[in-house]
Amino acid sequence: MERFKTSSITHGKRNTPEYRTWADMCLRCDTPSQTSYPRYGGKGIKVCDRWKASFEVFLADMGPKPSPLHSIERNNSAGNYEPENCRWATRAEQAANKSTTVRVVWQGAEVVACVLAKQLGKNPKIVCGRLAKGWTIERALSQPVGARA
Numbered sequence: 293m294e295r296f297k298t299s300s301i302t303h304g305k306r307n308t309p310e311y312r313t314w315a316d317m318c319l320r321c322d323t324p325s326q327t328s329y330p331r332y333g334g335k336g337i338k339v340c341d342r343w344k345a346s347f348e349v350f351l352a353d354m355g356p357k358p359s360p361l362h363s364i365e366r367n368n369s370a371g372n373y374e375p376e377n378c379r380w381a382t383r384a385e386q387a388a389n390k391s392t393t394v395r396v397v398w399q400g401a402e403v404v405a406c407v408l409a410k411q412l413g414k415n416p417k418i419v420c421g422r423l424a425k426g427w428t429i430e431r432a433l434s435q436p437v438g439a440r441a
Contacts, residue, residue, distance in 0.1 A: 310347075310356060320333065321338055337370075339373045354375075354378065355380075364381075405423055
């Protein structure tokens with residue numbers, strides 16, 4: 293915690309959302325007593341040295357949060373917190389990046405299956421349930437609910 297005290301004196305941003313994000317990120321990766329540590333530091337996820345050493349560098353790399361709805365996201369959820377792997381994202385954007393998210397190829401592009409289902413006016417739970425059973429995306433979207441194959 294001494295690192296946080298010194299850093300806040302230098303930049304005067306201790307009470308900002310970006311500082312809270314930085315401090316929480318460092319704690320969940322470096323402090324085994326934190327409840328979130330098993331999902332981060334316990335899995336080997338680290339904060340890069342340049343960010344760990346300086347909130348100012350973290351802020352310069354990430355920029356300010358675009359809105360209160362944004363939080364830090366690792367593009368590769370198994371990767372570390374570092375400039376090449378992080379961005380500000382909304383909860384919906386982060387949900388699409390979870391390891392359990394089902395992705396399909398639709399009209400030549402990789403898309404999130406449940407998002408596609410919503411866009412096409414289909415029930416996402418039904419479509420994703422069908423995909424989990426091994427259906428193709430075309431069949432999962434086109435077969436009426438209750439119809440037998």
